């Protein structure tokens with residue numbers, strides 16, 4: 001994928017799905033009996049249990065930007081009615097394949113979505129979830145359309161649970177990613193009748209390294225992490241404007257930040273100063 005090309009969400013995510021089907025099957029499967037794997041960012045799936053307290057046996061859930069179906073299949077497997085929708089046909093194909101693995105009849109469960117108008121009737125869900133999708137919606141009008149339409153399909157007092165990567169200030173690490181601030185999501189939510197009832201920060205200093213490096217080096221052209229398995233362990237490469245690379249061992253960085261630094265940041269309540277993963281739970285007050 002040429003990252004210089006203008007980002008077209010349909011083309012981008014169709015290509016992601018096609019690559020997964022054609023080659024890297026691991027990318028397209030997840031362990032439903034364990035926590036389930038997200039498309040890329042496995043730790044992010046830890047958000048699912050956070051939503052459980054908002055789910056009763058008869059709660060009807062819609063997951064927007066369902067990717068490979070991790071949320072939906074996890075929930076159906078637990079006896080909950082859940083539907084998914086996504087802009088990418090190829091990812092929906094993977095959802096159907098993954099459903100088969102878990103003996104779930106996928107008909108009427110996964111739907112194509114144009115990214116603006118949800119193909120569902122008004123007041124038809126109790127809970128809408130979305131995990132690492134809104135950061136890929138770089139167009140501000142589309143974000144507004146999404147909040148507006150989620151509000152339409154939700155029942156009165158329904159919940160909208162957003163699980164997203166955020167930054168202390170708006171930041172585009174890549175052509176297809178716009179990290180917004182928590183305040184930004186809160187103000188869009190408010191505009192469409194949502195009231196934030198819970199905000200949970202998960203500091204991810206691992207991500208902050210990209211963020212701080214970008215700020216320090218005055219916005220490098222390209223901050224796509226690159227991996228290299230030649231030596232048997234993964235490295236992340238970050239490139240600055242002078243084509244210099246910063247090489248980080250991803251395993252070591254993960255280990256140090258997740259096990260040591262992240263808890264300290266949480267203890268000192270410094271999360272909002274770092275790029276972090278946040279869950280925002282809104283309740284709709286129509």
Ligand SMILES: C[S@@+](CC[C@H](N)C(=O)[O-])C[C@H]1O[C@@H](n2cnc3c(N)ncnc32)[C@H](O)[C@@H]1O
Pocket residue numbers: 009013037038039040064065066067068069070086087088091114115130131132133136137138
């Ligand atoms: C990082 S994946 C996350 C998938 C899934 N929610 C998960 O946690 O595994 C982002 C998903 O959002 C969808 N998506 C990305 N940009 C979009 C856009 N602008 N409009 C609608 N859907 C989009 C993609 O097709 C993809 O399935």
